[in-house]
């Protein structure tokens with residue numbers, strides 16, 4: 117049986133097992149039978165009340181997937197995954213999609229409260245300037261296993277013209293937009309996991325910011341895997357039309373279990389002329405125990421297309437969880453003077469494995485990209501940065517700057533940097549810098565002499581090391597991320 | 611009161627401290643002088659708990675507590691502060707944040723409430739002002755890109771904020787200009803009181819003019835070979851260590 121931690125109140129209360137989000141919620145679930153075949157896909161599609169074209173799209177992806185094999189090039193290692201031994205659909209029983217927060221199962225609301233996710237639209241306090249309050253509000257789409265259970269602030273957003281809803285709802289309510297963009301950034305047969313996702317994706321968020329609109333609040337999706345033996349395959353699609361602006365954040369946790377669970381998501385971003393999308397991730401799936409038992413396999417395809425001139429897509433990720441992370445949030449810089457950014461902190465401890473990085477594909481003239489990657493490896497973990505910077509012949513005067521820093525804690529962990537650079541334009545410039553360092557004993561002693569515990573000292577040094585990335589996170593999440601880094605590295609020294 | 615008896619310590623299998631007996635009563639400031647390599651810094655590290663050193667014999671108590679049995683952070687909470695001969699750089703770690711975390715850790719250990727950022731800054735600004743240091747000292751990363759003298763001043767600032775009961779200053783005066791020297795002395799003098807003791811390691815009589823010690827000890831080859839009043843430092847300034855060491859041998 118999986119261990120259950122019930123101490124959630126403060127960081128101090130975190131026990132030896134470290135992971136404080138590992139509790140399980142007991143709730144009646146509706147499962148699809150285990151296994152994957154056309155009937156299961158039809159069942160998912162039917163549960164979602166999808167139109168025929170969506171089902172066909174899925175079946176085509178499934179046919180492609182059947183001909184594909186898992187990628188083998190990443191520096192990760194795991195026993196074979198039995199794709200027939202998983203549930204591909206799991207949803208809390210009750211109505212398919214609650215219409216309002218009042219209809220959400222109170223058990224679920226309790227769980228989100230425990231996780232610190234605000235699912236209540238708090239009334240604006242009397243006497244407070246509504247504009248400033250608005251800015252600190254966050255609209256949340258909460259995805260529990262295979263379905264979205266609640267999306268907050270929809271009315272406020274609708275007023276601004278913003279669509280923020282579960283993707284299953286978008287398929288029904290905004291088919292023209294979904295048809296126009298879905299699969300255009302990550303084609304269904306892009307890679308093994310993307311094809312699998314396209315066939316069986318269950319929920320995720322859909323965002324459309326119309327021309328000239330600056331989204332009035334942070335949008336965020338909170339993913340929670342709860343059910344056993346269930347894969348989570350979410351799909352997110354964000355479109356920022358001309359001049360639009362949006363900042364989006366995703367967070368994720370899962371119960372602590374002995375078996376591995378598969379998470380294979382696809383995220384597609386589209387930015388038109390002068391549009392900006394800022395996409396931040398705080399990934400905290402269950403990493404497995406100190407001996408490497410259990411944990412999430414996080415095999416994710418994230419890609420953004422800067423289609424418009426001067427468009428900008430910025431990925432910021434803080435990756436502390438998962439037994440295995442395989443993830444390369446990328447930008448295809450098509451537009452002239454478009455900008456791609458990738459800021460990443462990846463922490464691995466115990467037996468975690470991370471192979472993560474980015475691809476910047478420069479097509480447009482004068483396109484620019486920045487990559488800052490901070491890898492921290494402790495315990496027996498392996499942490500690889502894998503990045504591709506590609507300058508196509510059309511990318512005149514394109515620029516890339518890459519900075520990859522690795523920090524090692526202890527002497528059993530590994531850090532690897534694998535940068536690929538391909539330049540087919542003589543005017544394009546690519547710069548790559550890399551460093552590897554260790555937390556020195558005298559740094560730890562200096563901190564401890566001043567009164568800090570060894571763990572606080574590591575937390576402080578690691579946060580210092582990651583500063584350039586953490587400052588890219590939206591304010592509200594930066595503090596959370598800092599705590600998370602410290603907690604993930606607990607027990608890594610001494 | 612710091613009470614050291616028969617203390618021996620080594621690095622690997624190389625003995626460095628060969629039997630130190632030293633008592634610093636509460637309220638007193640003692641200076642430690644001695645040739646390069648005699649074990650002065652080692653004494654500071656052993657008292658503050660650096661792991662590279664192995665205590666092979668003897669004892670050290672502070673206000674009755676066996677400090678050698680404590681973790682470094684517990685010693686810090688008990689009031690032990692070491693101003694490093696070569697302060698350590700912490701890239702990306704903001705000085706104010708570092709000091710607030712340290713101060714709050716010590717306050718927690720004493721069951722006192724933690725200071726929030728605003729309360730802390732108020733206190734820290736008052737100290738920087740009193741020590742005539744620029745405010746941006748607090749904003750910079752701990753010792754990164756600091757000049758030699760700035761690093762030493764930063765140690766004094768940390769001491770002023772953490773308010774230790776036993777301060778060990780390891781050549782905090784070395785490499786300082788004359789004004790800064792006064793700052794170090796003022797930093798220690800400001801803490802002087804019936805509950806405060808200090809061990810001031812120095813090579814220069816100059817510092818001791820501003821910071822008149824109750825006793826001066828000479829450490830050579832891992833032993834204290836001579837103890838005297840403030841006049842001993844002046845005598846050494848003139849005659850050097852050679853005669854003393856020969857005498858002790």
Ligand SMILES: Nc1ncnc2c1ncn2[C@@H]1O[C@H](COP(=O)(O)OP(=O)(O)OP(=O)(O)O)[C@@H](O)[C@H]1O
Nearest residue numbers: 621626644645646647648649650651652653662695
């Ligand atoms: N890590 C180490 N490995 C080997 N020997 C060491 C180490 N650290 C110190 N020592 C030796 O221990 C002895 C005492 O060193 P210590 O630093 O305590 O001297 P000190 O009295 O502070 O000298 P100074 O006046 O130059 O600062 C020296 O001979 C030194 O070389």
Ligand SMILES: [Mg+2]
Nearest residue numbers: 650651652695
């Ligand atoms: Mg020394």
